[in-house]
Amino acid sequence: MAPKKVTIIGSGNWGSAIARIVGHNATTYKDIFDPTVNMWVFEEIVDGRKLSEIINTQHENVKYLPGRKLPENVVAVTDVVEASKEADILIFVVPHQHVGKISQSLVGKLKDGAKAISLIKGLSTNNSGGIKLISEEIREILHIEVSVLMGANLAHEVADDHFCEATIGTLNKVEDGEMWTKLFNTDNFRINVVKDANTVELCGALKNIVACAAGFADGLKLGDNTKAALIRIGLIEMMKFVDTYYPGSHLETYFESCGVADLVTTCYGGRNRKVCAAFVTANKPLAEVEQELLNGQSAQGPLTAEEIYPMLQSSKNLEKFPLFVAVHRICKGEVSPDKLIDCIKGRC
Numbered sequence: 636m637a638p639k640k641v642t643i644i645g646s647g648n649w650g651s652a653i654a655r656i657v658g659h660n661a662t663t664y665k666d667i668f669d670p671t672v673n674m675w676v677f678e679e680i681v682d683g684r685k686l687s688e689i690i691n692t693q694h695e696n697v698k699y700l701p702g703r704k705l706p707e708n709v710v711a712v713t714d715v716v717e718a719s720k721e722a723d724i725l726i727f728v729v730p731h732q733h734v735g736k737i738s739q740s741l742v743g744k745l746k747d748g749a750k751a752i753s754l755i756k757g758l759s760t761n762n763s764g765g766i767k768l769i770s771e772e773i774r775e776i777l778h779i780e781v782s783v784l785m786g787a788n789l790a791h792e793v794a795d796d797h798f799c800e801a802t803i804g805t806l807n808k809v810e811d812g813e814m815w816t817k818l819f820n821t822d823n824f825r826i827n828v829v830k831d832a833n834t835v836e837l838c839g840a841l842k843n844i845v846a847c848a849a850g851f852a853d854g855l856k857l858g859d860n861t862k863a864a865l866i867r868i869g870l871i872e873m874m875k876f877v878d879t880y881y882p883g884s885h886l887e888t889y890f891e892s893c894g895v896a897d898l899v900t901t902c903y904g905g906r907n908r909k910v911c912a913a914f915v916t917a918n919k920p921l922a923e924v925e926q927e928l929l930n931g932q933s934a935q936g937p938l939t940a941e942e943i944y945p946m947l948q949s950s951k952n953l954e955k956f957p958l959f960v961a962v963h964r965i966c967k968g969e970v971s972p973d974k975l976i977d978c979i980k981g982r983c
């Protein structure tokens with residue numbers, strides 16, 4: 636069988652960190668993967684030069700993952716169709732608000748039998764006020780199989796090759812699971828494959844909302860006990876959300892890297908936490924704080940809280956998810972961050 640061609644759709648902080656692993660593994664397993672890995676780059680000018688040219692000459696994404704080299708077999712391509720048309724494997728790793736448009740641009744342009752994996756932590760919405768998983772959105776638009784990879788994976792730490800784990804959720808655990816493991820597993824980035832793909836993906840999306848609550852608590856200097864309580868309450872809301880809207884989860888999935896582990900890392904070291912902590916004293920809209928602090932990177936929690944809110948409301952479940960609701964209202968500026976705990980107690 637011909638080696639599989641891999642394309643990474645995205646080149647942000649996580650996209651670039653994962654490109655280091657995928658680029659390395661594609662050359663290690665030349666019998667399975669084509670060693671040249673395309674990476675779609677949303678072109679922009681950095682210090683007067685095209686980012687794609689910088690990546691292809693310096694082998695570094697100087698804007699989104701500065702200081703870490705990319706393998707030379709990872710090639711930046713600025714046209715997403717050009718980058719993807721020969722691909723057998725598509726790795727989607729963009730901030731979730733962009734995935735619909737990108738997927739639409741690929742309709743009818745992909746190779747037959749192409750498979751995808753989403754590393755995107757976020758949700759999409761449907762026309763009737765409900766939500767859609769990102770994997771569902773890609774599947775619906777492109778009619779391809781979509782697995783997911785989530786976990787306790789702060790990009791800069793993965794790029795520094797510090798030991799961590801990740802969870803792959805796939806409907807075909809044996810055949811696809813082996814291929815995805817070959818593509819992503821390293822000695823310090825340990826993959827476990829499970830079949831409970833929806834839960835894996837929902838953990839990745841919903842933990843970002845909990846991280847916002849942890850950030851508000853940090854900004855308010857409420858201390859570690861309060862933060863631990865918020866993480867616990869957040870986990871319960873995540874599990875309740877899955878049970879209510881995507882029933883059938885396995886309890887064990889929450890003990891994979893995508894579950895409790897990601898919740899912990901994101902509530903201590905993530906961008907959502909950082910932006911929301913700064914928001915408490917910033918006296919300006921959250922989007923401005925995000926722009927100032929993240930240099931083009933994206934915090935997905937506020938948007939995810941906004942996306943689930945109409946569904947919680949229409950299904951009359953707002954009271955069952957006080958943390959998710961509080962995060963949304965605080966992010967929108969409807970409630971002051973110092974009301975967070977009152978809201979969690981059902982008094983806001």
Ligand SMILES: NC(=O)c1ccc[n+]([C@@H]2O[C@H](COP(=O)([O-])OP(=O)(O)OC[C@H]3O[C@@H](n4cnc5c(N)ncnc54)[C@H](O)[C@@H]3O)[C@@H](O)[C@H]2O)c1
Binds near residue numbers: 651788790791
């Ligand atoms: N960064 C992390 O530590 C990390 C870890 C695990 C998962 N994730 C998830 O991976 C996904 C991607 O995150 P990231 O960190 O790679 O991205 P990021 O937050 O660094 O976002 C920047 C990227 O978005 C791109 N972008 C900006 N405007 C765009 C547009 N209009 N259309 C398309 N692309 C545009 C930029 O070119 C850049 O590549 C997110 O869902 C995130 O939650 C991130």
Ligand SMILES: O=P(O)(O)OC[C@H](O)CO
Binds near residue numbers: 846905
């Ligand atoms: O920086 P955050 O908050 O987007 O979190 C990054 C990763 O999802 C942590 O696993």
